[in-house]
Amino acid sequence: MAKYHVELDAVLRALADPTRRTVVERLAKSPAVVSELAAPFSMALPSLMQHLRILEDAGVVTSEKNGRVRTVSLRPGALDVLHLWLGEQRTPAERQADRLGIHLTRTTAKET
Template sequence: MPKYSRAEPGGGLDSVFRALADPTRRAIVERLARGPASVSDLAAPFDAALPTIVQHLKALEAGQVVSSAKIGRVRTYQLVPGAFGAAIEWLGRQRPPAERQLDRLAALLEKSAKTTQGEEQ
């Protein structure tokens, strides 16, 4: 059985999944998917103290899911580009063979439809 707790460059699977393990952190990521936001903007929809939200942001930053910049007194967070790449790739490899076959069939049918449309023109 492979070990998944090894240290991986760029954080790796463990750090990303650990960062996303909490529903509040996932909600923060959903908000940041729309664009950068300040700590106070990120904290606004939650019934939690600001220090609690800051701890969640630190966990996301430790997992290399978000990064931050401070301008004056305002700290702004944004998603790290490509942060989910390793997790998406790993999840894709876990898909059942039947699902992968259906994806290949869909791609073949789409290619066939484009070829047929090209012949009609």
Template sequence: MKPEQFDRLFHALADPYRRQMVERLARGPASVKELAGPIEIALPSAVKHLKVLEEGGIVLSEKTGRVRTYRMRPNALRSISQWVKQREAAMNKAFDRLVQAMQDFPEKDE
């Protein structure tokens, strides 16, 4: 994933309203009204938040008549999981090197 795509993805998840929408959409598709109601925001504000989620690659939308329905993009969060795993692996290697260095060069009692 390109850095600018990661930036959009993390930006989209940075807002608590958008994270609540993602949590709701993880259970299944929902209309703008269904997403805005529980978090008590106006429909135009909800649409703006959903646009950010869509630009971040997290949700997809479909319009049928006058109703726009949103759903999670399949594997939308997989890239975050992979990114975290890569950081964890690098950190674990660094700790392993530190442990080895501590064993190779033990402290001397003075």
């Protein structure tokens, strides 16, 4: 369970920055070269590379260098830990909503 939380913390830290979220949103469509990822941002290329390094260290993206061109891809299943954690947080609230729905249905049925 400790590894799960370490991985979750790394993903949440990586996605805390709007620039990195924008990069992940772009990579969800298809892999891209670094220069293409840099185009929408008004920052120096080394600054974008630092963002990519944070995403890669967190296991969210992978990169491959072919000659002078670096291609970045979203790692398959990279956000599964986030999805799992969110599901665990949502479950108690959903159970309470289900119980409330059952109660309201029973109350309404008794009144009619």
